[in-house]
Amino acid sequence: MTAAHLAWLWLGEPEHAISALARTIGAAAGGPVAGTMDPHRLRAVVASLDPDVRTAHLHTNDWLFRRSGADAPAVVEAVAGDLHTRGRQLTLTLHDLPHPGAHQYEERAADYARMAAAAAAVVVSSDHEKTLLTRAAPQLRTPVHVVPLPVDVEPTGEPVASEPAEIGVLGFLFPGKGHAELIDEVAGSGWRILALGRPSDGQEYLADALRERADGRGVSFRITGWIPEADLVRRLRAVRVPVAPHTEVSASGSINSWIAAGRRPLVAAGPYTRELERRVPGAVRLYEPGTLVTEVRAALAQPDTTWWGPDVAPGPATAEVAARYRSLLQDLT
Template structure:
């Protein structure tokens, strides 16, 4: 007999983790799995619960996020259910001053729940390297929608596009620096809005561009219907975040039929091994990014996937992996 597992999804609808949770639950329902979703902080009345966890959605501090999960786990277990979680945005040393507090919060949550899912082998390694030891851990990679086959739709001066929320470390500054010697008509396009607390970053990046006579433009939040065309409209797509643990923006580029430039690191090499040729890896150095951008601007055709490209896992395959895993863990 199947076990009922409710997916608890919190946060604003535009947040990547929230979107992932909603889309996963829908994919599971579309593939025949009874998957109710719960969008409030209070637990459902009975049965098992699976959380989509990142500390920033569960509290204003890492400690508060852990406290929230502790209360949820207590209440759900009192009703006879188990609790599992997909962990996102795993702590890394690049978090800087917040790293130790985030690592401690993730370690506490991992100890509280009955099992943890992560989205890459890189993330599994980050858990171990940070001393975060869940009772059980499994890897289910982020699903990739089938690539569209529509032709390029770029018009006007060449653009280099970075997709996703703007925040320090996303890679916009590195792209600006790498284009310092490129033709001044190459525009840098930020496809997304500033994340909370980082609106000042827009003027800082625009000023950096202006010093070299280059234009920096921010689209603001893009609705679901607008994203594919926006991603197809840029001349060169780049996913320059150097410390990503699993990248939804990389998958979005691919779903739009693009082959984004990305720095070669543990995560992107893992993705490339699973989906050979779907990303254009460059050495993770300023010179590597500079040369990759120059090559792609000279030959933008290289940034398009061949028609019919399918990457793994598909949403249906990821839904089946989650369904099988959660049924085992919640029995």
């Protein structure tokens, strides 16, 4: 199978991390890249693919469908069926796997099980995600493969100075991301929390809610809004203490962005972050519940600990990830 036989599909707003990842990997792997912001149009996009395409690969989570009122598994099943009737196949990378006990777990798990079952193969971004998918779909027969998210390290140079006692959290604001828990944990400290990002669509109320929560706990809280890609590394390097407080993370582009900028973020200990620390020792600094204040104080006193050192080898880079995808999908035919 040549690159022309593989098509790379994206879904959602261009700025969304999953959509951007799909386009980045597709461009690096070679072959046509196509997509839409509207999941209701996904079947039409697939129908317009070149006849030479044998496999169409889609990166998605359930929210990219839900936000437009689309039924995620129904659309995926329809797309897979359309391809099958033409002698083609659909493969998926599933992101943001649901965690047992979380809000709407049973509904979300059922959706992921159906999406996975409709595909010829599924890729996830961590061993932890593979475990979560097995939990959600114990009868799944579709082969599941693990390909880590890419980390493209930027030239670092000298650390950039910033205002004192500033804690940065990167990514969209949504319930469970960890902003509220971070505010509670550092209550009364006088530290400033900088949320680098904007509220997810439909979660705009969080901006005022988090500011009010912070005001009531003696914490300064500011939201930057969306940060253009060209300015992101500079902003990440200016933060005094990078933190990733999300406890139900299954793989994280946000953590990888910190690492790519040269930073060694404090990350809430959990199955995925422990996996990441084993895979790339020294790239992150784990903290246990109730220890964040101590860890932040230590980071403020020793700012060098918020940057990974020369003995750390982050990765894989996009080129390697794209090659792994290309090899994996070519082997399916």
